Amino acid sequence: MSHEEIRAGEAQMEDGGSGRHQNGAPKRPRLEDVAARVGLSAASVSLVLRGVPGPSERTRQRVLKAAADLGYQADRTASTLASRRSRLLGVMVDIHSPFHAELVEHLHTAAEEVGYDLVLSTLTRTRDERTAVDTLLAFRSEALILLGPTAPADALAVLDNKAPVIVVGRRIADAALDVVRTADDDGVSQTIDHLVGLGHREIVHVDGGKGVIATDRRRGYRTAMRRHGLGDHIRVLAGDNTEAAGERAARHLLDGGRLPTAVVAYNDQCAIGVLAALARAGVAVPGEVSVAGYDDDTFSRLSCFNLTTVSQNAREQARHAVTAAVERLDQDRNRTEPREVVLTPRLVVRGTTAGRG
Template sequence: MDELGSAPPGGGNGATPRPRLEDVAARVGLSTASVSLVLRNIPGPSERTRQRVLKAAAELGYRPDRTASALASRRSRLLGVMVDVHSAFQAELVEHLHTAAEGVGYDLVLSTQTRTRDENTAVETLLAFRCEALILLGPVAPASVLADLDRRAPVVCVGRRITGADLDVVRSADDNGVGQIVDHLVSLGHRAIAYVDGGKGVIATDRRRGYRGAMRRHGLDGQIRVLHGDLTEEAGEKAARHLLDSGDLPTAVVAYNDRSAIGLLTAFRGAGVDVPGVVSIAGYDDDTLSRLSCFRLTTVSQEAEEQARQAVTAVVERLDGSRTAPREIVLTPSLVVRETTTKPR
């Protein structure tokens, strides 16, 4: 089997054999070595030769065999990404990760977390595919577990602060981001500002701390009001119903993420509460749903494209040996004001 080509499939089922590197070489009258140089975009062959080879490959329908190439080089050139299938923000991160990885000659393998598929299963799948490094989006595993994993393959954690382990981290300053939302609402004249929590975990802790810290900074200690929640739209709807049933509506609500904020928005509008006239709402993440015309949600951008670029840079530096010491890159998030916040009545 050639480095880039594959032998024709076996069996006598009458299937058309897959074009091989040798077939392309025979078509243009060159050695397989010369054709391989062209198809791997390695300097050497003339421009005229390159054009002849590329034309022949296209005509024959030749496609490189990635598995054979990986076995020959002992490099898979694959970066494994663990992603939550329910997160619109992580889906956007993956799109930027693809662009960044392709720009430096790598490709991605995705492994999903679902309600019935946990982090460990997702990670072990990536390792089984011979991924050279792992990019974990918002992992919840303990730092010690992540450190053990880093000894098996370079790991970069995206979106989460890590304490107690030396790991590469790329994240936004979540406490700062939520603080920016509270500052914005206070500047509009709000004082009764509630917060829908994100549950357990480091990210939720940082955002909750950002809310409490900003409220205290503005002298609103007595107005601090944290409602139980999680990452879902259902959590936002439940929080909205609780506020409606309490008969004590705040003038503004900040949600842990955009999904929860959209649940709040939907429930309030369904109950006839004017948003933002009666209650202003803000989320966090600036995901694709928050930008839709039916929501136009005030939120915080985590700079997804820059997070992706920094994450790919971090793992590639580890793989090529240009850096061995772990580092944390903390990006400053930015407030995005849209149509769900205004001055209180």
């Protein structure tokens, strides 16, 4: 059954052949209505609306104008039934993460360029990864792009048997999964190199907890400090990925009396919490204490923070993630071997770090 046949049948059930919905409201414009407006076949109009090469530019413009004038919107459900493919990529995203929000924006762009769309399912304080993934599968997502998942590697491997899984932002050791990430240890190492070059020695790290990402960043801090002969100055404070964790860590430092000369936080949200607590205590940044984050999210770029941080190149991560998904789904390529893409992070120096003295 064709896309047009399904739409015609649905429209007839809605209006009973009267041209109006059963509740008396005007019926939703159909593909055939657009075709009648421009004097073309429904098949020709469908080619234009699906972006298929062939129709002339003049025809394309006429069809698009008619569709806009009539308020026509493509029926994704009917199209899915007709093609037996949803062309949807499911994305699991932490609703509290500005960096994830930026990744999603770039994922949308990359997916649209290859004829796919996204379904988003969020992580919240009351909604876990399993629930989020189940929702994506229920919406017939053909592949799953998981942003910073914390599930065990073996659980992700089992999930990959249901739909191709692309893990973004997290290292997966010895697992047959597609991974797109940056070298987190290298990113923190670059930050330590920058601070040591400015004359800092008392450098504290506020970590991100137990996860793999936090482990890699913590390892990067320790390794870089030892490389600079500062092993005796290593100090790690418990934290997580929130502003509240940064504030708690900063208050702990303030209560301890002697402040370090620099603080490297797990991510930008944590770093912003550190900045807030130091500001309330009247501690000048970067005059007395330099502060650095990680992610280069949208808040770090605001003039009120102007935070030194590490860019993970969200645009490139998104592009590689979509490419990996499509390669797994495309029958012409049908890639089955897992692939890991590791991007090099980049230190972005702004106004929260400065030299000593």
